[in-house]
Amino acid sequence: MASCILMQFPGTSDPTVTVIATGGTIASTADAQGARVPTLDGAALIAHSGTPIPTRVIDSTSLDSSSMRLADIDELAGHIQEAFADPTTSGVVVTHGTDSMAETALALDVMLDDERPVVLTGAQLPADDPHADGPENLAGAIALAALPAQQPGVQIHFGGMTLPARGALKRHTYEMQAFTSSATTPLSRPRPVGVHRLAGKNVVVIAAWPGAGRAEVDAIVATRPDGIVVAGLGAGNISADMGRALGECLQAGIPVVVSTQVPFGPVAFDYGGAGGGNTLGSLGALSAGYLSPGQARMALTVALASGTDPAVLLA
Incomplete structure (x- = not known):
C-alpha cells in the first residue's frame, strides 16, 4: 500500500514537489549474492539527493521496472492526480527504473492534462555504488518540478539532460546519459485524453x-x-x-x-x-x-x- 510522508514543509501555503517512488536501480542496493534489489524508500532517496526544496513523498511500489504492470501505472497515475488536487503542489517527480521509464512516461503523457511539470528520473548505478548517479538525477528532477514547466507534457530528466516523454528511448545499457529521442526535433504532443484504467488491456x-x-x-x-x-x-x-x-x-x-x-x-x-x-x-x-x-x-x-x-x- 502506498504511503505519503512530508519531508519538508515550512508552511501550509508553501509550494512543494511530490516525489513518487516506484523502485528501480535508483532505489537498489546489492544483496548477499551481489544482485541489485530495490530496498530504499522515497524518504531515503530524498535524503540522499540533498535537495533543499520542500517535498512530499509517496511510496507507490518498489520493483524493477521490467516488471511494471499496467495496474502499477494506474496506481501511479492516481497518485499524480491526487498530488495535483492539492494547489500547493508545484510539480511531481517519479523515480523509476530505466528499463521501462520511457514507456511509463509516454502513458502518463497522453493521459495527464495539467500544466504543472511531471518529471521521471532514475539511475544507472545502484544507491550503494560509490559513484551513484541517482542523487544528482533526483535533485535535478526536483528542481525542474519546482518551477513552471518549460514545455508541455511529461519529461525525463537523466544524466544532465531533459527530454520530452514522446519519442524518448533508452540508448545505452550503462552510460550515464542513458536516454535520447528518436526524433531530432520535439514531436507534436496530442491532446491528453484523461486518466483511464489500463489494467486488463492486452x-x-x-x-x-x-x-x-x-x-x-x-x-x-x-x-x-x-x-x-x-x-x-x-x-x-x-x-x-x-x-x-x-x-x-x-x-x-x-x-x-x-x-x-x-x-x-x-x-x-x-x-x-x-x-x-x-x-x-x-x-x-x-x-x-x-x-x-x-x-x-x-x-x-x-x-x-x-x-x-x-x-x-x-x-
Whole structure:
C-alpha cells in the first residue's frame, strides 16, 4: 500500500514537489549474492539527493521496472492526480527504473492534462555504488518540478539532460546519459485524453525478423489480444508470411500498429509485398511514427482504454 510522508514543509501555503517512488536501480542496493534489489524508500532517496526544496513523498511500489504492470501505472497515475488536487503542489517527480521509464512516461503523457511539470528520473548505478548517479538525477528532477514547466507534457530528466516523454528511448545499457529521442526535433504532443484504467488491456508486442513465419502471430491471436504492435525491420517492414497473418488480424478487427526496431527515424509505409508497410497500411495497419515499440504499445493501450482513435495518439 502506498504511503505519503512530508519531508519538508515550512508552511501550509508553501509550494512543494511530490516525489513518487516506484523502485528501480535508483532505489537498489546489492544483496548477499551481489544482485541489485530495490530496498530504499522515497524518504531515503530524498535524503540522499540533498535537495533543499520542500517535498512530499509517496511510496507507490518498489520493483524493477521490467516488471511494471499496467495496474502499477494506474496506481501511479492516481497518485499524480491526487498530488495535483492539492494547489500547493508545484510539480511531481517519479523515480523509476530505466528499463521501462520511457514507456511509463509516454502513458502518463497522453493521459495527464495539467500544466504543472511531471518529471521521471532514475539511475544507472545502484544507491550503494560509490559513484551513484541517482542523487544528482533526483535533485535535478526536483528542481525542474519546482518551477513552471518549460514545455508541455511529461519529461525525463537523466544524466544532465531533459527530454520530452514522446519519442524518448533508452540508448545505452550503462552510460550515464542513458536516454535520447528518436526524433531530432520535439514531436507534436496530442491532446491528453484523461486518466483511464489500463489494467486488463492486452496489447502485445511481437518482433519481426527476416523470413519470419506466422506461427508467433497465430499464437498471439489465440490469446485474444486487444491489439498488436509489431516491431518491424527498417522503415516498418516484415516478412511476407508474418504480413499475411497480420493482415488476417486486421480483417478480424484486431488493431495492428507497425513500429520499427531501428532506434532513430519514423516508420514509413513505402514498400509493397505482403509484409511491406505500404501493403499493411492499405489493410488498416497504423504507423507508430517515431514511437518505439514499447511507446507504441502504451499509446495503443491508452487509446483502447479511453475509446480514442489510436491514430490520434500515435500521430
